[in-house]
Amino acid sequence: MASQMAESPAGTEPVLxxxxxxxxxxxxxxxxxxxxxxxxxxxxxxxIADPAEAAQAVRAYEILPESLVKPVGYGLPFLExxxxxxxxxxxxxxxxxxxxxxLLLTFIGGISSAWARGISIDCGCFGGGGAVDxxxxxYLQEILRDCGFLLLAAWLLxxxxxxxxxxxxxxx
Amino acid sequence: xxxxxREGKRSARERMLEERAADEARAKRNxxxxxxxxxxxxxxxxxxxxxxxQNQRSKPETPAAAPxxxxxxxxxxxxxxxxxxxxxxxxxxxxxxxxxxxxxRSFAPTIDRLEDQGKLYVNYHIVxxxxxxxxxxGSKNGANALACAQDAGHFRDxxxxxxRNQPAETSDSFANKATLIKLSKQVNGLDTPAFESCVNDNxxxxxxxxxxxxxxxxxxxxxxxxxxxxxxxxxxxxxxxITAENLVKWVDAANxxxxxxxxxxxxxxxxxxxxxSEPNTPPSP
Numbered sequence: 027m028a029s030q031m032a033e034s035p036a037g038t039e040p041v042l043x044x045x046x047x048x049x050x051x052x053x054x055x056x057x058x059x060x061x062x063x064x065x066x067x068x069x070x071x072x073x074i075a076d077p078a079e080a081a082q083a084v085r086a087y088e089i090l091p092e093s094l095v096k097p098v099g100y101g102l103p104f105l106e107x108x109x110x111x112x113x114x115x116x117x118x119x120x121x122x123x124x125x126x127x128x129l130l131l132t133f134i135g136g137i138s139s140a141w142a143r144g145i146s147i148d149c150g151c152f153g154g155g156g157a158v159d160x161x162x163x164x165y166l167q168e169i170l171r172d173c174g175f176l177l178l179a180a181w182l183l184x185x186x187x188x189x190x191x192x193x194x195x196x197x198x
Numbered sequence: 199x200x201x202x203x204r205e206g207k208r209s210a211r212e213r214m215l216e217e218r219a220a221d222e223a224r225a226k227r228n229x230x231x232x233x234x235x236x237x238x239x240x241x242x243x244x245x246x247x248x249x250x251x252q253n254q255r256s257k258p259e260t261p262a263a264a265p266x267x268x269x270x271x272x273x274x275x276x277x278x279x280x281x282x283x284x285x286x287x288x289x290x291x292x293x294x295x296x297x298x299x300x301x302x303r304s305f306a307p308t309i310d311r312l313e314d315q316g317k318l319y320v321n322y323h324i325v326x327x328x329x330x331x332x333x334x335x336g337s338k339n340g341a342n343a344l345a346c347a348q349d350a351g352h353f354r355d356x357x358x359x360x361x362r363n364q365p366a367e368t369s370d371s372f373a374n375k376a377t378l379i380k381l382s383k384q385v386n387g388l389d390t391p392a393f394e395s396c397v398n399d400n401x402x403x404x405x406x407x408x409x410x411x412x413x414x415x416x417x418x419x420x421x422x423x424x425x426x427x428x429x430x431x432x433x434x435x436x437x438x439x440i441t442a443e444n445l446v447k448w449v450d451a452a453n454x455x456x457x458x459x460x461x462x463x464x465x466x467x468x469x470x471x472x473x474x475s476e477p478n479t480p481p482s483p
Contacts, residue, residue: 077256078407079330082414092415097249100256104248108240118237125241154331157419196229 046185055181055188056116062126062178063113070106072153073099083155086147087136105129116191123182130176134169141165257407264405265348274409275321276344278354279313280459285452287320290413290423293340293360293372294328298422301432302361308442310354316458317449322357325413325421326406328367336365336372339397341406343378346396347388355385427452 046054073080081099084090090098106129112122137149146160149168187194264273275288287309291298312318324344326337340360347356359381365371372378375397382388382397396402424432424440426448432440435448 074252076330077252078411078414080252081256082327082330085414096253096256100252101245101248104244104251105241108244112237112240118233121234121237125237148331156327156330156414158331159420193233196233197226 051185052187052189055185056190058178058181059113059116059119059188059191062123062175062182063110065110065175065178066106066113066126067110069152070103070110073103073106073150075153079153079155080150083148083150086145086150086156087140088143088145089136089139116188116193119182119188119191119193120186123179123186126179127176127183130172130179134172134176137165137168137172141169257404257411259408259411261402261405261408263402265345265353265402266351267348268345268405269321272408272412274405274412275323276348276353278320278322279318280316280461281319283313283316283319283459284456285318285427285449287318287449288323288423288425288428289320290323290325290416290418290421292325292328292337292421293344293364294326294332294334294337294367294370295421296364296367297420299361299364301422301424302358305440305442305445306358306361308445310358312446312449313354314461316461317453319459322353323409323413324406326410327413327421332368332370334370334373336370338403338406339375339378339400340372341409342400342402343375343382343397345402345405346393347382347385349396350388350390350393352385352388356382356388359384 073083077096077100080103081096084099084102085092085095109122109126109129112118133149133151140147140149141163146158146163148155148158148162148164150156151168151172182188260272261274265276267277269275269277291302309318309320313320324341326341329335329337344353344357344360347353360372360378363381378397379389379394382393422432423430426435426445429435431445431448434440435444438444
């Protein structure tokens with residue numbers, strides 16, 4: 027593929043470029059935007075029902091001091107839902123992508139840290155959380171999943187212009 | 199002159215164009231900053247709103263109401279056996295946890311006997327975290343029903359019945375209050391209207407949450423957690439595995455030379471009071 031591109035820079039590359047930059051790219055951007063919105067919406071809503079559960083999911087990482095456990099456990103799900111809403115209407119997509127990427131990197135860091143320290147927890151990414159049996163930890167899957175979400179955020183960071191967005195409407 | 203004039207005209211036009219371009223760039227930048235500001239504001243408002251709303255929604259760590267005879271500074275433990283027995287067994291159990299079921303089916307007869315002999319005072323923490331990991335309400339409803347049974351003086355009996363009839367971890371049949379009430383009929387004298395309304399109205403829901411929050415903050419991470427006089431004995435006490443014989447042996451060793459507790463006075467059965475307020479029932483149509 028790479029060699030092919032090198033051989034015919036006038037052939038493959040513009041097709042790829044058109045897909046990313048052209049009108050098709052903006053439709054892809056819309057799909058990416060809505061996918062990331064679904065991720066944040068799901069993650070946030072799943073953590074809102076039981077505040078004590080959300081707090082315990084944070085506490086289980088054994089990273090934050092007790093005084094920050096509840097503020098983070100209570101506030102984070104609402105932040106996630108807010109990001110989801112902003113993504114749905116497409117307002118400030120690049121800024122939301124930056125916040126998303128920072129959050130995801132934080133999560134990946136937290137999960138890696140738990141893994142490295144040998145404590146056994148559920149990441150609590152989509153509700154649940156807290157200590158689990160050693161045999162039930164899924165750190166690698168959780169990190170890979172978050173990396174996938176990070177790719178969505180990266181796309182929007184680099185190509186924030188998407189179809190059917192408040193951003194497009196504002197600049198029109 | 200004409201040359202100079204033309205130059206002046208052109209530079210004026212250029213200046214105008216430049217200014218317009220600069221204006222447009224500034225407007226665009228302002229718009230971007232404005233959008234960024236809106237995003238930051240929305241995020242900040244969401245976090246603050248979340249903290250405020252969830253603070254209000256969360257149940258207090260010190261429960262407003264606890265079952266009769268509950269002990270501890272926040273009244274989060276249910277005692278069983280003689281309070282002056284020389285040894286204390288502290289048990290953290292979730293009604294839905296299969297390992298707790300296995301523990302109870304193996305050790306409940308021994309523990310009950312040690313209690314009745316005045317050798318052991320058992321403090322139960324009825325936690326409810328399986329509902330979080332598997333979803334459902336069986337832990338919480340089961341724990342509430344046990345609190346209701348404590349009110350009626352039948353905690354130990356219902357506790358033993360629940361664990362003998364524990365469903366598989368993933369089938370959340372304890373979530374069904376009718377199932378809990380049906381099981382309570384196996385305990386003589388427990389199934390009264392007061393007990394049923396206590397179960398159906400989730401009377402001790404706040405207490406159940408407080409017990410779980412206390413467990414969250416403890417250093418214990420799984421159930422059953424079993425401590426004999428503060429030392430973990432499940433699944434092992436040092437190198438010795440817990441068995442019925444070993445448990446009796448450890449208790450006897452700890453109790454050596456100490457007087458036994460006073461038993462036989464219905465120590466775990468607070469007399470049901472007539473003043474116990476009943477939750478409001480909606481008027482029938």
